[in-house]
Amino acid sequence: MKLTEKELEVVEILAKNARLPLETIAKMASLSIEETEQIVHKLEEEKVIVQYAAIVDWRKIDGHEGVTAMIDVKVTPKRGVGFDEVAERIYKFPEVKSVYLMSGAYDLSVVIEGRSMSEVAHFVSEKLSTLDSVISTTTHFILKKYKHDGTVFEQGDQDKRIVMSP
Structure with a gap:
C-alpha cells in the first residue's frame, strides 16, 4: 500500500506515541482534526496499524x-x-x-x-x-x-556531578 506523505507522517507519530490525543497529532502533522481522524481510521481499516500496545517492565x-x-x-x-x-x-x-x-x-x-x-x-x-x-x-x-521496541528500560542513576580537574 502506498501512503501519502501526510499518512506516513501520522504513522510515524503514532509509532512513537500512540497515546497522543488526535488534536496533538493533527497539529504535529499540520492537518485538521477531521483529516487526521480519517487517516487514522483508514490506517486501521487497511491493517497498517495493527494494534496499539503498552510496553510493560514486568520486573517491576x-x-x-x-x-x-x-x-x-x-x-x-x-x-x-x-x-x-x-x-x-x-x-x-x-x-x-x-x-x-x-x-x-x-x-x-x-x-x-x-x-x-x-x-x-x-x-x-x-x-x-x-x-x-x-x-x-x-x-x-x-x-x-535494556531496550525494547525503542524504549529504554532503567537508565540508572548517572553521576551528575561536575568534573573538576586541577
Whole structure:
C-alpha cells in the first residue's frame, strides 16, 4: 500500500506515541482534526496499524517477572507452502509472542514467555520440538532487557556531578 506523505507522517507519530490525543497529532502533522481522524481510521481499516500496545517492565511488578526466551528453530519447509504452515502452527501456541522468518543458520526465531525456565523448557521439549517439520532448536533466555521496541528500560542513576580537574 502506498501512503501519502501526510499518512506516513501520522504513522510515524503514532509509532512513537500512540497515546497522543488526535488534536496533538493533527497539529504535529499540520492537518485538521477531521483529516487526521480519517487517516487514522483508514490506517486501521487497511491493517497498517495493527494494534496499539503498552510496553510493560514486568520486573517491576511483584510475582509477574516471568521468563522470556528466544528460540532459534531449524525446520523443513513444506512443498507449496514453504515456512508459512509451520510458522502458523507455532504462533498459535499461547506462549508464543513472536515468530520471525530469518536468514542465516536457523529458519525461524520464536519468542516465548513463561512463568519459569522449566515452563519454557517444557514448551520446547513437549510442544515445539515434537512438530513434524522441526529439525532442531536452540533456546536463549533473556536475562535483562535494556531496550525494547525503542524504549529504554532503567537508565540508572548517572553521576551528575561536575568534573573538576586541577
